[in-house]
Amino acid sequence: MANLLQINNGETVQRSLIPHLAFADFRSELLTFANNGGQVVQFFGYEDDGVLKFLAVLRNEALFVVGCDEPESYQSLTTETEKFHMFEREIAEQYGVKPEGHPWLRMVRYHENYRGKEDVFGNDYKKEDIPGNYEYFPVEGDVIHEVAVGPVHAGIIEPGHFRFQCIGETVLHLEIQLGYQHRGIEKLLPSVPSVRRPIVIEGIAGDTAIGHSLCFSQAVESLASIKVDEGAKTIRVIALELERIANHVGDLGALSGDVAFNPPAAFFGRLRGEFLNLLLTLCGNRFGKSLVRPGGVTQVMGEEQKKIIRDKIRETRPELEHVCDLLFSEPTVRARFETTGTVPYEQAEKLGLVGYAGRASGLAYDARVAFPTECYADLTANTNEKAVGDVFCRANVRREEIMHSLDLIEKLVQKDGETANDPTFDYKLAPSSFVVSVNEGWRGEISHCILTDQDGAITRYKVKDPSFHNWTGLAMSLRNEGISDFPLCNKSFNLSYCGFDL
Amino acid sequence: MLKVLKNRLEQGNRTSKYPKVPINLYNRYRGLPQINPDCDSATIKACATACPQEAIDASSCKIDLGKCVFCGQCETQSKGEFVKFTQNFEMGVANKNDLLTGGSLPALAEHSKKHFKKLFGRSLQLRQISAAGCNACEADTNVLNTPFFDLSRFGIQFVASPRHADGIHVTGPISRNMHAATITTFEAVPSPKVVIASGSCAISGGPFYGSDDIIGDLNSIIPVDLYIPGCPPHPITTLHALLKYFK
Ligand code: SF4
């Protein structure tokens, strides 16, 4: 690890301090790290004076960064560890660079690359609509059949294409192809004026508006040396935890619905709304949009808002406990949840699963604990009881996190002190610098990287939603499962299409 | 079973009495803006510059609710002098031009197409198309099926197939990659059919306007009958618009 630079979460470093290796050294450094239990936080390409370069952010107990000059094609790292699988596909699509020997080199979001190079996949995006137009993983035989779903699904959900290769009712493999929601966010961010950036950021994934705007704001605050007061930090953490509760509660309701247990489905559905309304109480928007901005928050939390939050938690906590008990103690529910869609520890580690999906498989990683931001260092951590990686555990981790988040919020609203609301759009970023910000969003680790040029302009903005890691986990959870268990597996992960598609 | 009953008692009946009884949203909610055209022009200009969505036309003192994401920056910027958001959530309109507003909107009931009322007044089945965006619009549309809003009591339903639908409800800025699927789904709905553009994205591209990877205005590819502004529209905004337009 001599060749890696250790960094802190949200710390601005001069780009010149980042080790810049020859590709062969870079490759072996990354492989050693990943094969010794390390994980990849970011791995992406960027252009520097017309030259393509790579940058990787890695983590074990600490965060590291390392870069290299990129050869126009290279020996894929995925051949030696799965951890780079999706990252290499993304780089191939964004920059037209081929990872030789990649076992499943396919499009990620279907778009032209940024450099006008020949498309690695042989597509001509000027001529035709490409989405879905490629060869899926072939499985053949007399008793094999395929089920194809999407892009437009049956419910009110985001678009994506799912292809199940089945033998009878059993799924051999599920191939998930996304990209339909691609809006060009990474390309848009450096080009828009600073007043627009928070709005674009909140549009990455609406259910994670707080998580992503927190990453963005911290990165900008670090690069522009902006201090945030304690009161604003408290509000940000409350908002992040409210976002977590609302989504977990909603998902438990959806899981109840998928096993046709309607009372908890209805109760959870209503309860979710209570928490969205608390976000509205804080900032006027049910998804927490418009609250978190570089410099702090846009609105203060006064006694009135604190009281509403306190009272609502007091009212909903017993209801939540009882509805959870109703769901989790029902034998027919347990029969459907337990041993379904299992992703064992080893597999989860190899895929680098994050968030509750990882924790349900026994990976303890929680960015709130490992790399605390805001006021998380002062708060108690959550631990999970059972973690064998099935639907039950992914649901149960949510239940435990809901209760933990309620505790955190109750504690935080007791804090005294008003907040200055001092968001800013008028800032200057440090030149030739790099920053990565990591937070535990409700789905798991979110991270944003910003690279600036010698004038302090953003040259590369890299976003990673936890879903980027976890979609592969969902595909693996379906192997050898009954196809009728797909909705359960899917809801227990509940991944973001738009957060992935960017 | 006992647990089910106990929970049922604890939960009670939560269905809103709306529209018979009005709903009050918390005072921080930003609905229809109140605009003061007599505000000094420097403040108005500052608001227009501060607006991330370029939604404010300083010369006519109007806000384009189709572009606005209700971030509240103009209100903060002008300390409420130029723009003040009210808690009025009734913002659906039938003509896109009406979204460019000085603070009032035409009554939706009068603008709806009378034959739509006759056709769909008792039963309306919609196919939702999620066409990029951030999924908050979809989430707050889904909410209409929870016990509080209980959409189906009005004879309105979201259905699984376009073949079963009377129209489409589109959210998101229609990414280039969803263009074909959006058109195909629309075409699969039998005529006569209705088209609803919901949320700033579907109306104008929302936060993503100007991106090469989106279409950004549903009306440019399919004629839209009903516009529901917001980012996302509050569920009650959607409910109000559907009831006023079709009932
Ligand atoms: S609330 Fe609307 S008009 Fe006002 S600044 Fe935000 S986007 Fe612009």
Ligand code: SF4
């Ligand atoms: S209008 Fe706003 S809430 Fe709706 S999809 Fe677009 S960004 Fe998301």
